[in-house]
Amino acid sequence: MQPNAIEQPHDTQTPGVPSMEAPRRGVLRLEYFTEAEVQAELDYMKRDFLRQFEKPGGPLFIHPKDGTVMGLVPGGRFLAGGSGSDEGGGAPFFVELPAYYMALHPVTNGQYKRFVDATGHRPPDEGYQPVWKGKTFPSDKVDHPVVCVSWEDAQAYCTWAGLRLPSEWEVEKTYRGLDRREYPWGAEIDWDKCRNDKNKGNGTTCGVWEYPLGCSPFGHYQMSGNVWEWCADWYDGNAYGRYKRGDLRPPTAGDRRVLRGGSWPLQRGLLPERPPLQQCPDAPRPPPRLTLRRAHNPLHYI
Numbered sequence: 001m002q003p004n005a006i007e008q009p010h011d012t013q014t015p016g017v018p019s020m021e022a023p024r025r026g027v028l029r030l031e032y033f034t035e036a037e038v039q040a041e042l043d044y045m046k047r048d049f050l051r052q053f054e055k056p057g058g059p060l061f062i063h064p065k066d067g068t069v070m071g072l073v074p075g076g077r078f079l080a081g082g083s084g085s086d087e088g089g090g091a092p093f094f095v096e097l098p099a100y101y102m103a104l105h106p107v108t109n110g111q112y113k114r115f116v117d118a119t120g121h122r123p124p125d126e127g128y129q130p131v132w133k134g135k136t137f138p139s140d141k142v143d144h145p146v147v148c149v150s151w152e153d154a155q156a157y158c159t160w161a162g163l164r165l166p167s168e169w170e171v172e173k174t175y176r177g178l179d180r181r182e183y184p185w186g187a188e189i190d191w192d193k194c195r196n197d198k199n200k201g202n203g204t205t206c207g208v209w210e211y212p213l214g215c216s217p218f219g220h221y222q223m224s225g226n227v228w229e230w231c232a233d234w235y236d237g238n239a240y241g242r243y244k245r246g247d248l249r250p251p252t253a254g255d256r257r258v259l260r261g262g263s264w265p266l267q268r269g270l271l272p273e274r275p276p277l278q279q280c281p282d283a284p285r286p287p288p289r290l291t292l293r294r295a296h297n298p299l300h301y302i
Contacts (some may be wrong), residue, residue, distance in 0.1 A: 002285060061101065063296065066161045068103050070296055073218050078173045079180040081240050088240035092180060095169055095248065101296040102174050102290035105143035105208035105221045106229060107136050107157065115157050124148040126300050129204065143207040145227045146292075151257045154230045154292035165232040166295035167250070171260045175224070177217030184216035186224045194225030196262070224262050230292050231258040 013177035034248045038075075082094045116123050116135060125132040125284055127148035131141050149157075158164050166174075183189060191198045193214030195206045205226055216223045222231065233239075235255030 010090045010092060026129055034280045046139065058143070060104075063161065063294075065109075066164075067161065068107075068111070068161070068294055069105070070101035070294075071104045071219050072099065072101055072171070073174050076178075078176060078178055080169060080172055080176075086237040086240060095173075095243070097169060097173060100166075100170055102170065102218075102220055103294040106227060106293050107144045108143050108208055110142040111144040112149075112157065113137070115160050119156070119160055121153070121160075124153065127129075130280075131205075136275065141205075143209065144205045145222075146210055147205065149292060151230050153176060157292060158294055161294065162295035163296050165230055166293060168231045168233040168260065169259060170295055171223075171229070171293075173214055173232055174218055174220050175260070179217070181217070183214075184220075185214050190214075194222065196225050222261070225264065227261065228259045228263050229261045231260055233258045258267040259298075 049164040061070050061071055062068070075096075075098045077094045077096045081092040082127045083089060111125065113135070115121060124130060124146055125134060125136045125148070130148045131137050131144070131146075132148075152257055154165060177184075181195075185193045193210055208221060208226075211222060211225070215221055215225065234251040235256040235258045236251040236254060239251055
């Protein structure tokens with residue numbers, strides 16, 4: 001940039017009166033630069049800002065492989081379980097987890113396309129109301145969560161990205177926070193804070209950054225509503241009963257995997273309980289409206 005582009009203060013102020021020019025020392029006058037130079041400077045500022053998020057350690061970091069923004073969930077105890085028959089029934093119980101990073105939002109169509117293009121993995125163009133046709137999708141859906149992915153698809157994406165699917169407990173803690181709230185945003189249902197059948201209009205999914213007032217206590221978007229999300233765990237309707245009795249070992253086998261989060265066509269399923277729908281990971285046709293969210297251990301950077 002030109003040396004004379006730094007605006008210099010004037011010396012015309014009245015004696016004894018503070019100069020209004022002083023705060024402007026060092027201000028860059030944009031009219032001195034071409035549009036290309038301005039854009040180059042903005043790009044540099046963006047890279048410089050994002051550099052602080054390149055490695056785990058702070059509250060946020062950006063994973064380099066797929067651009068996922070990861071939010072830290074601190075280690076410690078939280079209250080798990082609920083009144084449902086497959087949630088242990090009755091009073092909640094304490095579970096202690098180490099710190100972990102959870103993706104701030106579900107995987108988008110744009111991110112999933114990078115995976116498909118890089119690996120040749122099958123596109124999510126089968127199932128109920130698929131968004132993709134072959135390896136393409138409408139441009140206005142680039143920031144919507146990818147749907148029609150099986151558990152195996154989700155696992156393959158995480159392997160490629162150097163991440164992993166979250167455990168059911170990690171999802172529950174991220175959803176509830178430390179005060180065992182019923183909804184990510186608080187104690188009462190508020191249909192305007194998540195994507196659901198009451199506010200979707202003629203649409204289906206929405207962009208992953210929408211409904212910011214419905215974020216969880218740790219700042220994660222759409223932990224409730226919009227799309228069901230895969231967990232790493234095998235589904236066992238009796239697992240939470242065992243957890244409550246002190247046996248905290250997760251199921252080691254099964255024929256279904258756990259889902260969490262609810263979905264845009266539903267007026268139910270927005271509570272933190274385990275949903276009634278589970279799906280075999282090797283189903284021949286991927287179920288509708290299922291997506292994935294990623295987790296990462298902050299002590300082991302991949």
